[in-house]
Amino acid sequence: MMSFDQNAFLIIFTASMISISCGLLGVFMMLRKMSMTGDAISHAVLPGIVIGFFVSGSQRGLEVIIGAGILGILATLMIDWLRRKARVQLDASIGITFTLLFAIGIILINLLAYKVDLDQECVLYGEIAYLPIDLWITGGGQNMGPRIMYLALLNLILVGGFIYLFFKELTVTSFDENFSMVIGIPAGVINLGLMSMVSYTTVSSFEAVGAILVVALLVVPPATAFLWTKKLNQLIKITIGIGIGIAILGYYLAYFFDSSIAGMVVSVAGIVFLASALYKSKLFSNRFGTSTKQESFGN
Amino acid sequence: MINHIEHPIIEIHDLTVSYDQSPVLWNVDLSLPSGKLIGILGPNGAGKSTLIKAIMGLVSPSGGYVKLFDKSLEEVRSRISYVPQRESVDWNFPASVLDVVLMGTYGKLGLFKRPGKKEKELAMECLEKVGMQGFAKRQISELSGGQQQRVFIGRSLAQNADLYLMDEPFAGVDMATETAIFELLKQMTAEGKTVVVVHHDIYSAVNYFDWFIMLNLHLVASGPKETVITEELLRKTYGGKLNLLTKVSDLIRQKEFNPLKN
Numbered sequence: 001m002m003s004f005d006q007n008a009f010l011i012i013f014t015a016s017m018i019s020i021s022c023g024l025l026g027v028f029m030m031l032r033k034m035s036m037t038g039d040a041i042s043h044a045v046l047p048g049i050v051i052g053f054f055v056s057g058s059q060r061g062l063e064v065i066i067g068a069g070i071l072g073i074l075a076t077l078m079i080d081w082l083r084r085k086a087r088v089q090l091d092a093s094i095g096i097t098f099t100l101l102f103a104i105g106i107i108l109i110n111l112l113a114y115k116v117d118l119d120q121e122c123v124l125y126g127e128i129a130y131l132p133i134d135l136w137i138t139g140g141g142q143n144m145g146p147r148i149m150y151l152a153l154l155n156l157i158l159v160g161g162f163i164y165l166f167f168k169e170l171t172v173t174s175f176d177e178n179f180s181m182v183i184g185i186p187a188g189v190i191n192l193g194l195m196s197m198v199s200y201t202t203v204s205s206f207e208a209v210g211a212i213l214v215v216a217l218l219v220v221p222p223a224t225a226f227l228w229t230k231k232l233n234q235l236i237k238i239t240i241g242i243g244i245g246i247a248i249l250g251y252y253l254a255y256f257f258d259s260s261i262a263g264m265v266v267s268v269a270g271i272v273f274l275a276s277a278l279y280k281s282k283l284f285s286n287r288f289g290t291s292t293k294q295e296s297f298g299n
Numbered sequence: 300m301i302n303h304i305e306h307p308i309i310e311i312h313d314l315t316v317s318y319d320q321s322p323v324l325w326n327v328d329l330s331l332p333s334g335k336l337i338g339i340l341g342p343n344g345a346g347k348s349t350l351i352k353a354i355m356g357l358v359s360p361s362g363g364y365v366k367l368f369d370k371s372l373e374e375v376r377s378r379i380s381y382v383p384q385r386e387s388v389d390w391n392f393p394a395s396v397l398d399v400v401l402m403g404t405y406g407k408l409g410l411f412k413r414p415g416k417k418e419k420e421l422a423m424e425c426l427e428k429v430g431m432q433g434f435a436k437r438q439i440s441e442l443s444g445g446q447q448q449r450v451f452i453g454r455s456l457a458q459n460a461d462l463y464l465m466d467e468p469f470a471g472v473d474m475a476t477e478t479a480i481f482e483l484l485k486q487m488t489a490e491g492k493t494v495v496v497v498h499h500d501i502y503s504a505v506n507y508f509d510w511f512i513m514l515n516l517h518l519v520a521s522g523p524k525e526t527v528i529t530e531e532l533l534r535k536t537y538g539g540k541l542n543l544l545t546k547v548s549d550l551i552r553q554k555e556f557n558p559l560k561n
Binding site (some may be wrong): 027031033087165167168169171172174175176178179180181182183184185226230231232234235 | 319352355356357376377379383387388389391392394395398399402403405406408410411412414423438440454458462486
């Protein structure tokens with residue numbers, strides 16, 4: 001029943017890399033209380049993808065990633081502007097921004113439908129199961145393996161590098177933005193850098209997991225890890241561990257139930273989170289409620 | 300009653316700050332001497348925190364300017380240290396006490412560099428000064444309010460600055476800690492550093508500070524303790540608040556029995 005072939009390995013490997021990239025960024029989004037901004041970005045990049053697609057004529061073009069990156073930053077700036085200048089609450093300004101940009105994206109897809117081979121479903125849901133047949137063939141006809149795997153690898157290297165290089169700056173701006181500005185760390189630039197990485201990661205992953213499930217990968221593994229530790233290094237390590245774990249478990253469950261892999265990966269993440277939350281709340285009530293009982297058992 | 304001085308460490312010229320068109324600081328014009336322990340007094344909403352934030356460039360003024368060490372803020376950033384209000388951050392952040400104090404060294408480290416052994420030793424020294432050396436490995440979510448405040452002061456000490464601006468560092472701190480920290484601040488001013496503190500308690504303030512800034516949207520007074528702690532100026536600062544007025548008279552009466560000049 002259980003199989004471990006090359007395709008399974010490639011899919012699990014790629015899914016792990018995507019969930020690690022998302023999780024790493026998600027840790028800092030969570031610490032900045034900006035998890036929902038990640039949600040907004042993942043939807044707001046749609047018009048950028050369509051325009052990039054239209055300009056380059058293919059969904060593999062660099063234009064797609066640049067277009068999405070610009071829209072992601074635009075969404076971040078718009079949310080920030082609505083909040084600071086127009087005095088709209090954060091949740092409302094997120095809601096306004098991403099629905100507006102997403103709607104523009106849908107209209108663009110319809111308008112350009114005859115020129116662009118792209119539909120909402122592909123952007124929203126993605127499908128990692130097609131990964132082994134979507135190959136990267138070089139100019140000389142050399143088969144290099146799955147294209148999406150390389151996208152995910154490049155994405156992971158860039159996200160990892162970004163976080164490694166700016167770890168100190170990301171940490172201090174997440175903890176105390178005013179203080180970081182006082183000591184001369186450009187908090188606005190760091191923030192835009194993080195948002196750009198989130199936009200890029202979203203685009204890089206949307207073919208595999210889609211724009212909706214990417215949000216889950218940004219939010220759920222860090223939130224789960226935060227239930228288990230109060231140390232930043234541990235938080236990152238546990239997030240990575242959860243990312244790999246849910247990719248393996250999600251793949252085999254999807255195989256077993258003959259269902260969507262990305263859907264299963266995110267469902268597993270949700271279940272791991274709920275189980276952690278229940279276990280932690282049980283520990284909590286044990287400590288205060290039933291501790292005397294346990295002691296009497298000891299005697 | 301505004302004393303201007305020669306070669307000030309902070310010079311504020313006609314500073315006006317407004318939020319949403321309603322001014323919170325009006326035409327503040329003052330100069331402060333170096334090597335002094337300076338207290339900012341005033342009722343709630345008088346613009347005390349705003350004044351500190353304007354000096355640090357965290358709010359942009361609608362008029363006027365601030366000069367530090369006779370230069371612009373950008374040129375002297377590394378010589379200035381800031382202690383924000385404790386409530387301005389989320390203490391559930393996953394960091395240890397040492398991590399937070401180390402952040403004080405980040406300004407001088409520059410991009411890409413991580414704090415090393417030298418920075419860690421400095422941070423431990425600073426923790427010792429605020430009496431928190433035993434808590435270095437403790438997560439900040441497990442600290443009491445007073446301990447959090449001491450961590451923030453420790454972080455500002457790690458900046459190794461010449462001018463310290465502290466926003467309500469004694470909110471939620473017990474008397475013993477308050478006295479210990481004031482001793483530390485006095486020692487720092489004796490070494491030639493300048494410390495500016497927003498303080499809410501007039502009673503303890505008169506015992507500790509050398510120089511006072513009294514604010515109530517306008518600048519009421521700025522000068523050495525002997526010249527500005529008078530009934531008239533305190534009334535002007537806290538005016539309109541009835542129960543406070545009686546407290547102020549109490550204070551003045553105390554002052555007559557126990558002259559401050561000693």
